[in-house]
Amino acid sequence: xxxxxxxxHVARLARLALSEQEIxxxxxxxxxxxxxxxxxxxxxxxxxxPSTHVVEITGALRPDEPRPCLPREVALASAPAxxxxxxxxxxxxx
Amino acid sequence: MSESQIIALSATExxxxxxxxxxxxxxxxxxxxxxxxxxxxxxxxxCFTWVSELSEPGGAPQRPLGGVPLAVKDLFxxxxxxxxxxxxxxxxxxxxxxxxxxxxxxxxxxxxxxKTNQDEFAMGSSNESSAFGPVRNPWDRGxxxxxxxxxxxxxxxxxxxxxxxxxxxxxxxRQPAALCGIVGLKPTYGAVSRYGMIAFASxxxxxxxxxxxxxxxxxxxxxxxGQDEAxxxxxxxxxxxxxxxxxxxxxxxxxxxxQLSAESEGAGGIEPxxxxxxxxxxxxxQELGASIKTIELPHAPHALAAYYxxxxxxxxxxxxxxxxVRYGLRAEPGGEDGERGLLxxxxxxxxxxxxAEVKRRIMLGTYALSAGYYDAYYGRAQRVRTKIAExxxxxxxxxxxxxxxxxxxxxxxLGALTDDPWAMYMNDYFTVPMSLAGIPAIxxxxxxxxxxxxxxxNGLPVGFQIAGPAFSENRVMxxxxxxxAAIGFxxxxxxx
Numbered sequence: 001x002x003x004x005x006x007x008x009h010v011a012r013l014a015r016l017a018l019s020e021q022e023i024x025x026x027x028x029x030x031x032x033x034x035x036x037x038x039x040x041x042x043x044x045x046x047x048x049x050p051s052t053h054v055v056e057i058t059g060a061l062r063p064d065e066p067r068p069c070l071p072r073e074v075a076l077a078s079a080p081a082x083x084x085x086x087x088x089x090x091x092x093x094x
Numbered sequence: 095m096s097e098s099q100i101i102a103l104s105a106t107e108x109x110x111x112x113x114x115x116x117x118x119x120x121x122x123x124x125x126x127x128x129x130x131x132x133x134x135x136x137x138x139x140x141c142f143t144w145v146s147e148l149s150e151p152g153g154a155p156q157r158p159l160g161g162v163p164l165a166v167k168d169l170f171x172x173x174x175x176x177x178x179x180x181x182x183x184x185x186x187x188x189x190x191x192x193x194x195x196x197x198x199x200x201x202x203x204x205x206x207x208x209k210t211n212q213d214e215f216a217m218g219s220s221n222e223s224s225a226f227g228p229v230r231n232p233w234d235r236g237x238x239x240x241x242x243x244x245x246x247x248x249x250x251x252x253x254x255x256x257x258x259x260x261x262x263x264x265x266x267x268r269q270p271a272a273l274c275g276i277v278g279l280k281p282t283y284g285a286v287s288r289y290g291m292i293a294f295a296s297x298x299x300x301x302x303x304x305x306x307x308x309x310x311x312x313x314x315x316x317x318x319x320g321q322d323e324a325x326x327x328x329x330x331x332x333x334x335x336x337x338x339x340x341x342x343x344x345x346x347x348x349x350x351x352x353q354l355s356a357e358s359e360g361a362g363g364i365e366p367x368x369x370x371x372x373x374x375x376x377x378x379x380q381e382l383g384a385s386i387k388t389i390e391l392p393h394a395p396h397a398l399a400a401y402y403x404x405x406x407x408x409x410x411x412x413x414x415x416x417x418x419v420r421y422g423l424r425a426e427p428g429g430e431d432g433e434r435g436l437l438x439x440x441x442x443x444x445x446x447x448x449x450a451e452v453k454r455r456i457m458l459g460t461y462a463l464s465a466g467y468y469d470a471y472y473g474r475a476q477r478v479r480t481k482i483a484e485x486x487x488x489x490x491x492x493x494x495x496x497x498x499x500x501x502x503x504x505x506x507x508l509g510a511l512t513d514d515p516w517a518m519y520m521n522d523y524f525t526v527p528m529s530l531a532g533i534p535a536i537x538x539x540x541x542x543x544x545x546x547x548x549x550x551x552n553g554l555p556v557g558f559q560i561a562g563p564a565f566s567e568n569r570v571m572x573x574x575x576x577x578x579a580a581i582g583f584x585x586x587x588x589x590x
Contacts, residue, residue: 007457008431014410014460015417015437016453017429017445025450026457029515033458036516037399040474043481050476053297053327054483054532055284055564060326074190080424087419090427094435 001031100125101589105256105310106337109160109203119161123151123205126163130208130254133590139252141229141245143168144176144209157203159317164204165255167246168212170196170301171290175206179292180214180224180242183447184422193290194322195259195301202317207255210245214449215413216266216294218242219521222512223451230508231274232588233548233555237505240270240521246304247274252590257305257314261291263298264401265500265525268537271304272500272557275539275585277578278304279311279571280525282564283532284329286315287322295408296327298401298529306585308538308575312338315567336568338575344383346573349493350376353394354524364502367543371556372499375540378580379497389489389496393481397527400482402519403462403475404530410459413452418443454515483531490563495573498524500537500557504544528561535561536574539583549587 081088111117134142169179171189178184221229221244229244232252239248243260247270262280271278303314316335418424427438462471528535542553562570
């Protein structure tokens, strides 16, 4: 079973607040899924390269040229809070 | 034409009738618009999250898709139309641009009818993780439609939309298509641009059609494929998508993998009715001229484990963008973790905005990528993925296609698997290997199973999956078309 502290550590990395109930449920559920997933540990994978892309692909680069993008007011239109010309967020020091 | 005549038309037939002047585009749209409003809401099938306010289309009847109405999975960004990916964190979000797959279909003459309900961020196999409530299966409203493209599958099966656009990461087009008795195609990875799809697992996500028949799937796919400057992983399709007309399977070699058949213990038990429908379809294929060969995909039993490392890992990264800053929900600091300020806003927003399954996958993925565990989980899973792709390549030297049941079971009851995440994940057992290998696969309805279930107690739909090598869509659909004609599946029982 995954330790409570480990759940809290991972939640912090994931920027996720969890309720007491969620922490408890997560311990059990993550442990169960990881038990199943651990079966890949039994395979002999020595010398097997990790997959990066499964379909052959070449020439994904394009010329790096400036071009128009979303107008500022459109990009800001869906934001929960804006100030002048930018996204407004709480102070990190608050 | 009467309403019942109109809804009896496939999308291909409807487009042809409009183009030939036999059917008014506005009449076609009006029929589906009324049906979508009447049967698609939360008091009925709950398959739509939005239905167009337009009572008349502004379409283009002379284009190849003849103005035929299209339902689009919620996670496609559609300009000024709610695009919420089934999540509370994006409730009411109206994007400033449209996904390439959708705009290409619109340019070809499709008319946007509705957005379809789905599992939250496409994470689920039953549509029960949607923030907008579960979709109901039109064959039995007490059962799930499958997921994550459950709304798209239910809408097409119930005749509320002629066809629908979905996405498939580990089976999210094929499994709901199977459980709802329709056709679902997951194209080769890269065949269709992912630009404007709200990402779940970027190395696996792929858009594709959910349709009443194979010809409709081909027609939709023809107008979706192609390289897109906005998606660097998209590829030019090497040939035009043709209209399938196959009726025979002479010389076609079908592979049945030991690891993906009733003999495999890893499959978690194929229901007897599903196994029987699958076997009957193999017999039909032989009668049409196909040969059946047993093949080995040695690493397929490990596909699900690898997938449930890789997909959550990618999701944990992709969903980092939902932080209450640029769009969607924002909650004030004050979570139970005691964080304040900016960090508190992030953690509280994500706590309030994400549902249980999405949180679980973010946690799994973050765990698998975290220091000390990366090599054991993510690194190993990527090596397993290499082996799985190699297994398929080897198998395709001996056979043209690999066939499996799409799902081990027929549609299950709402709530049956929600308490056991791994049991829910097992729904993807037969579909995940193809996703990891990036190859195309189609599910077609091959019969009914389950004594006493479904309309008239005749059973619930079973799906037959056909997978081929990368970019073999034309051949896959040709074979699927021949089988479809021989099976003669009748989907009318599911019409609302």
